[in-house]
Amino acid sequence: MAIEFEVNGKPVSVETEADTPLLWVLREELELTGTKFGCGIAACGACSVHVDGEVTRSCSVPLADMAGKSVTTIEGLKAADGTLHAVQQAWIDAQVPQCGYCQSGQIMAAVALIERTGSPSDEQIDEAMTNICRCGTYPRIRKAILAATGKAAAAAPASAPAMGEA
């Protein structure tokens, strides 16, 4: 039986085993591979997406629960004209990613935090940002969140102006 829901603003209809985690539906049925598999037990957060606006670890919710829901993935954060979300831009400005594998999930968690709190405190960041980053990018994640919420002065990246991208 096909299950119908919305992904990044578009209706989708997926027909596969109903116990399939949303993560694998996104990655393999819809080919949205920006959402990553890290642990399969909701421990690392690499698979974080938004379901009806709530940050959700997609490896641990089944397709069956998605009927009628609205899902946003990292691919759906940009504006229609391709402009990056302010949090994505803050991630570039602070040069956050190293290997980058966890960063889709980190960004989704940060966007949800900012949508919920407006301008999170350090304590709120500590509490909400429980995604694992093996490369240890945490200080720059914190800086980027603060910068994205207008606390840029205190959180300016250690960088001189970027010299452009190739």
Next chain:
Amino acid sequence: MADNPNPDMHLMEPAAKPKKKRGIVRRAFLVGGALLVGGGVFGVYWSDRSANARAKALTETGNDHNFLSWMKIAEDDTVTVYSPHIDFGQGTHTAMGQMLADELDADWSKVKVEQAPADLSFANTALGRGFLAATVPAPGLVDAVPNAVLAMLARSMPIQITGGSSAVRFTGQVGMRVVGASVRLALIEEAADRLGVPASELTTADSKVIHARSGKSLRYGELAAGAAERSLTGSPELKTRKDYKLIGKPVSRIDIPAKVDGSAKYGIDLILPDMRVATIAAAPVRGGKLVSVDEKPALAVAGVEKVVKHDDAVVVVAKRYWQALKGLQALTPKFSDGGHGNLTSETIHAEQVKLRQTGEPEGEAGDGDVDAAFAAPGARVVTADYRVPFLHHAMMEPFALTGHYRDGKLTLWGGLQDPLSTRARAAKAAGLGMDDVVFNPMIMGGGFGRRFPDVAEIIDQVALLARQVPYPVKLIWSREEEVRHGTYRPQSSSQFKAALGTDGRIAAWKADYVQSESAEGEVTFIYDVPAVSRRHFKYQSNQNDGPWRSVNSTQFGFYNESFMDELAMEAGEDPYRFRRKHLAEGSRHRAVLDMVAKRSGWGTPLPEGTGRGIAIVESFGTIVAEVVEATVREDGSPKVLKAWAVVDCGTTVNPLNAEAQIAGGLIMGLSSALGEQITIDKGAVVQSNFSDYPLIKLADAPPQVDVHFIESGAKIGGIGEPGVPPATPALANALFAATGKRIRSLPILTQAKA
């Protein structure tokens, strides 16, 4: 990013297991062999016309011109640099581009960096030369090794390795800069002919050759075709620091934009038409074999198409990963235990202690007579035993590799640290010639030493699997498989013994350590002590050991710098001042230590229950001192409050990226100290996922890491690894300062909460 313990193995014998220890002999042979050939010097990539022709064919697209394999210039001025290294987030591609483009005087906005094809025409000669320079005692010898010989060696014995923090140190310095500078001279010569002016009147900037007197200029894109026909020098003059435009500047990493919008494609993300997905369970006990398995329960799962038996594993192939995983979980395979069924972490430790007490050392290094110093009148002898557990790499992207076998050829896609060695290993496993294997390198979600082909058994697994199915198949390891079948940093134990003389200085220092491999390749003992002895006792468990970011420098950082702290206490001295007086006056080490003390406010008062710890380690040619400020929570768990790092890596190529590497390394060191351990029970790994192999999270990491670089101008050191080793002892020493409790066994959390 970790080093291979025997880098030269890759030079000489890429398919070999990393366990053998013939490095010294082989090194001598290499140098000796090269010297025998002797004679003409240059011609690196130059004299090897067949390789260049191959590289041209692989990279040129019709309106561009390849130079020396490693770069091309398009008619629209775009410069493409081919990096033989893999970039898993350490910024290597950006650094390679910066180094070449700086010497070329290229317009950085028109520079692209791409992964060099996994082809022998891109084997990394510079790396071979760099390793020689770093490992041969007389540097003069290295300069006498003709590049052509190295090129020949590299091409016949594939090296495209990324490790040992080698990319910038060796490939960048010896390769990329020379190529950029050499091509620049060819462009000037071409322009001189076209403009009819002497080359000496020409300058270069922003991808143009400029004749200031006439106001004329020519774009590199216009000159490329002609310049590509010219002969190139192998020894161009390189820029000095004052002329750098890109080296040393905070350049944005070229790989980052694709990593914030989900578009970067990692190995696990590959989707091909008709592709199937597989997952695997190997024998829980390393060394065990698959005895039997009833395939039917898996085949009954929707989507499952095939169960494949390997010698030591069972694989389920399905249309989708979830189906394959459910199929695998439906099976109850029987595995043997390879005779290791009684092994536990504690039996390993007991055997190590016994070996150290009653066995013979495998190797010994050091200077001076330690025994005489211990026996000297008035000597105060201090001993301490330390131990560390197996550590897992825990790269965030679990292993995933896709293979497609068709018409006698095997094509692979995925992220591995050395593309050429990947081909060599796959060819061997599949029973094919190397020319029948194609490898397409993809972005890697971390590595830390786990993705060296010689420790990546997934290559064999996919090579065997692909030969049994007609379609492309992507093998994904579950996190559980990943945790339980690592190539861990070895479980290691040691006894340290020192004599404090009546003058309050260390008179002798002795370390007896037990682990699988000698640590001599990575351990640099920095203190001024007249008698030093390090003895390696060889112990191999059933587990696969492998390089873990900064390799032996991590456990030796913990051992040396914890013991140094203990000696300071015995001597009744401040840990910073005690270290300082054992570092030579005017030395780089002392400057680094002084700077970290200054920046961290060493010696200023702290609240009750909070302590500072200091540690300094030299690894991969870079000196790093770190200070950690920490306290203990009510539940006994440590809380890191602040951290500082001071680094002398000679020159930073990209300060923005170097800062991230050091801070990330420091945090990885804290993570391993706090909670990480792989333990063994009944011969098998106990841990299974991040639930029982806890990595540090944002709330437990220091909010900021103060990273400072001393631009000493010394030979360039590595940056990917050296941030890790001082962090663990700095934290342990801080906790001692806070609580008076000395930490001699890791991880800290298991003891804090016990």
